[in-house]
Amino acid sequence: MRYAMAIDTKKCVGCNDCVVACQIENKVPEGFCRDWVVEAVSGTYPNLELEYRSERCHHCANAPCVRCCPTGSSHIVEGGIVLVDHDKCIGCGACIASCPYDARYPHPDGYVDKCTFCIHKVRKGEQPACVSVCPTNCLYFGDLDDPNSEVSKKIKERKYKRLKTEAGTDPQLYFLI
Amino acid sequence: MEEELIISGRMNDRVDPTLNIWHWEIPFYLFVGGLAAGILFFAAFYYLNGKEKDYPTAVKIAPMFTPFLLILGLIALFLDLNHKLYFWRLYTTIRLESPMSWGAWTLMVVTPLSFIWSAIHLKEVFPKWDWKFEVINKLEQFFINHKKHLAWLMAVFAVLLGIYTGVLLRAFNARPLWNTSILGPLFLASGLSAGAAVVVLLTKNELERKLFSKIDIIIIVAELFFIIHMFMGLLASTQVQIEAAQLFLDGPYTLPFWIFVVFLGMLVPALLEFLELRGQRIPAVIPVALILMGNVMLRFVIVYAGQASRYLY
Amino acid sequence: TTFFDSTTASIFASQIDSTIKFSQTPTYCEVCFWKCAGWVTKNEEGEIWKVEGHKDDPHCNGRLCPRGTGGVGMYHDEDRLKKPLMRVEKDGKQTYVEVSWDEALDFIANKMTEIKEKYGPESMALFTHGSGGKFLGHLMKSYGSPHITAPSFAQCRGPREVAFYSTFGEGVYSPERTDIRDTRCLVLIGSHIGENMHNGQVQEMSEAIEKGATIITVDPRFSTAASKSKHWLPIKPATDLALLLAWTHVIINEGWYDKEYVEKYCFGFDQLKAHVQQYTPEWAYGVTTLEPKQIIETAREMAKAAPAVIVHPGRHVTWYGDDTQRLRAVAILNALLGSWGRRGGFYFPDKISIPSYPHPEYPKATKSYLDAMKGKYNLASEVISNGLCEVTVPSPERDWNIKGWIVNGTNLIHTLPDQKKTMEAIQSLELMVAIDTMPMEITGYADVVLPECTYLERYDAIRNSPHRDPVICLRMPAVEPKYDSKPDWWIAKELGEKLGLKEYFQYKDIEEMLDWQLKKVGSSLKEMQKIGVKTFKRKFDDLYLIDGQDFEFNTSTGKIELYSTELAAEGFDPLPSFTEHKQPPAGFYRLNYGRAPVHTFSRTANNPNLSAIMKENDLWVNPKVAKQWGLKNGQYVWLKNQDDIVSTFSIKVRVTERIRWDSVYMVHGFGHSEKNLSRAFGKGASDTELISNVKVDPIMGGTGMRENFVTFLTEDPKPKEEV
Ligand SMILES: Nc1nc2c(c(=O)[nH]1)N[C@H]1C(S)=C(S)[C@@H](COP(=O)(O)OP(=O)(O)OC[C@H]3O[C@@H](n4cnc5c(=O)[nH]c(N)nc54)[C@H](O)[C@@H]3O)O[C@H]1N2
Ligand SMILES: Nc1nc2c(c(=O)[nH]1)N[C@H]1C(S)=C(S)[C@@H](COP(=O)(O)OP(=O)(O)OC[C@H]3O[C@@H](n4cnc5c(=O)[nH]c(N)nc54)[C@H](O)[C@@H]3O)O[C@H]1N2
Ligand code: SF4
Ligand code: SF4
Ligand code: SF4
Numbered sequence A: 001m002r003y004a005m006a007i008d009t010k011k012c013v014g015c016n017d018c019v020v021a022c023q024i025e026n027k028v029p030e031g032f033c034r035d036w037v038v039e040a041v042s043g044t045y046p047n048l049e050l051e052y053r054s055e056r057c058h059h060c061a062n063a064p065c066v067r068c069c070p071t072g073s074s075h076i077v078e079g080g081i082v083l084v085d086h087d088k089c090i091g092c093g094a095c096i097a098s099c100p101y102d103a104r105y106p107h108p109d110g111y112v113d114k115c116t117f118c119i120h121k122v123r124k125g126e127q128p129a130c131v132s133v134c135p136t137n138c139l140y141f142g143d144l145d146d147p148n149s150e151v152s153k154k155i156k157e158r159k160y161k162r163l164k165t166e167a168g169t170d171p172q173l174y175f176l177i
Numbered sequence B: 001m002e003e004e005l006i007i008s009g010r011m012n013d014r015v016d017p018t019l020n021i022w023h024w025e026i027p028f029y030l031f032v033g034g035l036a037a038g039i040l041f042f043a044a045f046y047y048l049n050g051k052e053k054d055y056p057t058a059v060k061i062a063p064m065f066t067p068f069l070l071i072l073g074l075i076a077l078f079l080d081l082n083h084k085l086y087f088w089r090l091y092t093t094i095r096l097e098s099p100m101s102w103g104a105w106t107l108m109v110v111t112p113l114s115f116i117w118s119a120i121h122l123k124e125v126f127p128k129w130d131w132k133f134e135v136i137n138k139l140e141q142f143f144i145n146h147k148k149h150l151a152w153l154m155a156v157f158a159v160l161l162g163i164y165t166g167v168l169l170r171a172f173n174a175r176p177l178w179n180t181s182i183l184g185p186l187f188l189a190s191g192l193s194a195g196a197a198v199v200v201l202l203t204k205n206e207l208e209r210k211l212f213s214k215i216d217i218i219i220i221v222a223e224l225f226f227i228i229h230m231f232m233g234l235l236a237s238t239q240v241q242i243e244a245a246q247l248f249l250d251g252p253y254t255l256p257f258w259i260f261v262v263f264l265g266m267l268v269p270a271l272l273e274f275l276e277l278r279g280q281r282i283p284a285v286i287p288v289a290l291i292l293m294g295n296v297m298l299r300f301v302i303v304y305a306g307q308a309s310r311y312l313y
Numbered sequence C: 001t002t003f004f005d006s007t008t009a010s011i012f013a014s015q016i017d018s019t020i021k022f023s024q025t026p027t028y029c030e031v032c033f034w035k036c037a038g039w040v041t042k043n044e045e046g047e048i049w050k051v052e053g054h055k056d057d058p059h060c061n062g063r064l065c066p067r068g069t070g071g072v073g074m075y076h077d078e079d080r081l082k083k084p085l086m087r088v089e090k091d092g093k094q095t096y097v098e099v100s101w102d103e104a105l106d107f108i109a110n111k112m113t114e115i116k117e118k119y120g121p122e123s124m125a126l127f128t129h130g131s132g133g134k135f136l137g138h139l140m141k142s143y144g145s146p147h148i149t150a151p152s153f154a155q156c157r158g159p160r161e162v163a164f165y166s167t168f169g170e171g172v173y174s175p176e177r178t179d180i181r182d183t184r185c186l187v188l189i190g191s192h193i194g195e196n197m198h199n200g201q202v203q204e205m206s207e208a209i210e211k212g213a214t215i216i217t218v219d220p221r222f223s224t225a226a227s228k229s230k231h232w233l234p235i236k237p238a239t240d241l242a243l244l245l246a247w248t249h250v251i252i253n254e255g256w257y258d259k260e261y262v263e264k265y266c267f268g269f270d271q272l273k274a275h276v277q278q279y280t281p282e283w284a285y286g287v288t289t290l291e292p293k294q295i296i297e298t299a300r301e302m303a304k305a306a307p308a309v310i311v312h313p314g315r316h317v318t319w320y321g322d323d324t325q326r327l328r329a330v331a332i333l334n335a336l337l338g339s340w341g342r343r344g345g346f347y348f349p350d351k352i353s354i355p356s357y358p359h360p361e362y363p364k365a366t367k368s369y370l371d372a373m374k375g376k377y378n379l380a381s382e383v384i385s386n387g388l389c390e391v392t393v394p395s396p397e398r399d400w401n402i403k404g405w406i407v408n409g410t411n412l413i414h415t416l417p418d419q420k421k422t423m424e425a426i427q428s429l430e431l432m433v434a435i436d437t438m439p440m441e442i443t444g445y446a447d448v449v450l451p452e453c454t455y456l457e458r459y460d461a462i463r464n465s466p467h468r469d470p471v472i473c474l475r476m477p478a479v480e481p482k483y484d485s486k487p488d489w490w491i492a493k494e495l496g497e498k499l500g501l502k503e504y505f506q507y508k509d510i511e512e513m514l515d516w517q518l519k520k521v522g523s524s525l526k527e528m529q530k531i532g533v534k535t536f537k538r539k540f541d542d543l544y545l546i547d548g549q550d551f552e553f554n555t556s557t558g559k560i561e562l563y564s565t566e567l568a569a570e571g572f573d574p575l576p577s578f579t580e581h582k583q584p585p586a587g588f589y590r591l592n593y594g595r596a597p598v599h600t601f602s603r604t605a606n607n608p609n610l611s612a613i614m615k616e617n618d619l620w621v622n623p624k625v626a627k628q629w630g631l632k633n634g635q636y637v638w639l640k641n642q643d644d645i646v647s648t649f650s651i652k653v654r655v656t657e658r659i660r661w662d663s664v665y666m667v668h669g670f671g672h673s674e675k676n677l678s679r680a681f682g683k684g685a686s687d688t689e690l691i692s693n694v695k696v697d698p699i700m701g702g703t704g705m706r707e708n709f710v711t712f713l714t715e716d717p718k719p720k721e722e723v
């Protein structure tokens, strides 16, 4: 099993619903976030292009945050989901420094926190909160090892890009372009 | 015009706009760690070479400072942690892939070694010293009998500690500046030069001073070589690494790096020590202070600039 | 395995306990007027945790927009109004004191009785926006006043409704009857769907994009929708009518219109054809700066897709004062393309009818504010809010004025342009009551402030909106009201009883009333509490026109009026003509404004969940302009408009190519001056205070707000204490 997310930048309108839903679902403290939205504009008026990207932890197949963690708090579970065990985390910040995507934040309670792919929902057969709320239906979550999953199909049908692959992380967010 | 902005109001000042996770604690810890590693390495090295008598400061006196340095380092490291009460979690596992982990374990070994090493030389340095308890005297005798093993252990772990201070940052290849293999040797060399400088300062023995001044000069030359190498490597690499190098060539870190680290921290003290070897009378404290200052600055600059360097989308 | 178990345990320990059964109650969202149905989920402590969309609701299809998702913040906001407040004078200073509901309502009832006796019941007006208006409206009508208004008419979609009524004999309504889901070509004229988060439309537009529909966006700003479009027409502001007429010209002259449809259903084609001959694409080029080639190509795209094409009528369309005529041009274009009543165009919505709870007939009003308007605005299909304002300010030409306002769920200070006029009206009042959930600018002007509980803590009227299939939906309280707040239905009933109107409120409580109504339509309160949303079958299969079907339109000719007999009768142009609008003078920039996806007007600015995402608005400035003025990204500036009005607060500059060099852009709803809004106070600037030039639509009285020009002040123009 290999969980992954595909994000259709052609449909995303940058509304931030995924961020609001995540904050409420996961009780993310004010000022922090597990996902965020990037707006990228290029060109000169009126020859312009605009891309919105809903970003979060890439659940890297080659995760430097897990490698760097001195306590094993950052670890990998089923489907390649990268998690932080709050009770093992000493808050040293090594994982934050090692993540090229700035996907982690120090929780005010001391430990480090990040996107869990909503594993508490996924284990119940539900979709992650950001995915199930997205009004444009542009987030797809599922198992890449299953050729019939929606993510697999999207990645097969569409062109995509992954971010900062030069950092060698083998990220598992696929931005459909 | 290109514009790229986070529109979801992310206010994580630990990563936005650039990484800001480490402050004074980590560079300070890297400095004292490197310094202690340098001192302990020389102590073990010259002891094992049978030069205990020739270089008493390096083998016996300078190491007395290392327990304090290491404790200070540990305190700094502890202060840096956000989840302090879970500190002990570091020692419930060994994770060889994580420099943070084996660094912590190295310290766990080096610190007691430094205590023991200092303790078994106490009576030599302070002849009136008395342990008061017979058990301790027995223990002391035990270690003195195994001093050779002790020295070997200390040499190995001092080198590990020295390299660790450089490799720690090297492991974070998310930050282009740190993503260079020169950092380990550079920090190791820098720690050794600081260790040598401390010996120069403390020694009353002309021979010892001369030797360690020479060592210092050689190491500084090596450091300069590493630095040039580091820049050539960065500049020959991808755009983000070139930008990382720019931080030092034409950016906020240009002045601190070239003036304080390279000029005042390396070139000037090397020159002064060279002149001293040539017979000029120069108070030892000046080059030594400069070297230590350069050492501290190097770590601060590399830690801060590294946090400011990042991959683009 | 134990490894996984231990991780699960530790994650849930500090996050969510998956074993707890959360209770869910139905509601519909009140963060905007799209009214999506949803479920409220409580946490283990019985506190409201989250609101999620209702899968059976066509307004949201199980997905709320960011504001709806963040709606819980309205409930949790600790700045909420907590107790009824009354204005008193203390040591020569006006302050508010907390009073009991009884005291507050007694005071209001006495004042209203006095006003009724002295000036007649028509001298009371109700300004309302949102669900509670149903009950307060009923109260006003029972009391004897027809003066019930919402800003959603004259500040919003009024021109569109009037234009479509006069063309098709029907309005566009809300939610819009646009069949975006199945369209093949969607034309957005300043309608910035994607930033305008009206949920169903956003979802359907996304679905249409996925299915390969062509999007054409006409917007001087590179909107989100523009970025999704095959054709973006970066029109010069205020010239849309020229483009619409040129399109009409091309579609007629090239013979691309739906001949059969026009022949069968339309009236006045020949007059229209003759009329638009002057409006060539070459002519339009000079006006709009859009190249003829582009105009023709986009006209062809529409024709190719027809009748599955939507020239979207927009919603907030009060722009330049000739708005009804512009929307007429939109309606005409749709008629020519045959999209009205066709799949992928505009469908015929349906809803069931729910009887109102029995009550005696309302007293007949003898006065109307329209009498004071000297024969203007007869075509206004709803009461004009700014008209009521006008009739509140005493004038020697009138023998009566409005003397009392109840303002419910509308922050008039930020909502009505020309703030000076609004203030003047408020100063002339003998009674002003504000019902709100939050301390807002408007509540600071009231004699009595009544704290309504939020939508998550109350029942409201059944949501019964027109859609593809009739669908109703229930809002019920998820928790008890916080503090000493009460729902509008209760306020209306109590006040009604104190006013001696008991016979109009013969139900014990709203549950009794809702149950009675629901049973009349074959449901019950109990059922709705369980299912939340109930869809009914259409009586007839009449979502679209059937090919060749005879159809009588609700206009005086019974046809789609390309040539409007109704407008002609009132002395207006029966066919839309181009009118020129002012362009900004040197050194000034057109003040453009719009929506941000995470905010609804000024009402969400203090919402903890939503202000976390966007705490202030910023001022979009083209890089050329920024360079000229030496403005830096992130710098704060003040704005001064053509009438020397200076913004109270400064606003952060965003240098971006997304805006033209002749305009600046900001999101409406910021720049709050109410200090009790701890998160929103002083954040960003208010567009409203800079809109002092109002272009009133002569046909329906709408307030055109887009002819205001601003310039930058880089230094704080006023001494600190004033702020
Ligand atoms: N300058 C400018 N003016 C505009 C617009 C613009 O874009 N720019 N847009 C126009 C348009 S399209 C519209 S529709 C109008 C909208 O105008 P309004 O509906 O007046 O908008 P808000 O400013 O959100 O004011 C809503 C008020 O309702 C209160 N409220 C929220 N929930 C409740 C509730 O449950 N009960 C009660 N009693 N009160 C509640 C809020 O606290 C707030 O004070 O504004 C128009 N005016
Ligand atoms: N997130 C969010 N969504 C909302 C609301 C909200 O408060 N927040 N409010 C809802 C309500 S009540 C309404 S009425 C709607 C309003 O939403 P819409 O009807 O979609 O939008 P408008 O406010 O009319 O238009 C704003 C757009 O018009 C463009 N524009 C400005 N001047 C011109 C011009 O001269 N010509 C053309 N062609 N375009 C121009 C602006 O650049 C901007 O993109 O939004 C609804 N949706
Ligand atoms: S909710 Fe969907 S459309 Fe909105 S920003 Fe997130 S991914 Fe994009
Ligand atoms: S995105 Fe960052 S936090 Fe997530 S797995 Fe990759 S390195 Fe770790
Ligand atoms: S902060 Fe926590 S999770 Fe991150 S590396 Fe340190 S111990 Fe591991």
Ligand code: SF4
Residues within 6 Å of the ligand: A021, A022, A023, A025, A026, A034, A035, A056, A114, A115, A116, A117, A118, A119, A128, A129, A130, A131
């Ligand atoms: S998957 Fe869950 S935790 Fe991750 S960003 Fe989406 S909502 Fe947040």
Ligand code: SF4
Residues within 6 Å of the ligand: C029, C030, C031, C032, C033, C034, C035, C036, C060, C064, C065, C066, C067, C068, C069, C197, C198, C199, C200
């Ligand atoms: S569109 Fe958004 S704010 Fe409006 S009712 Fe629906 S969920 Fe609520």
Ligand SMILES: [Mo]
Residues within 6 Å of the ligand: C152, C155, C156, C157, C315, C316
């Ligand atoms: Mo509106």
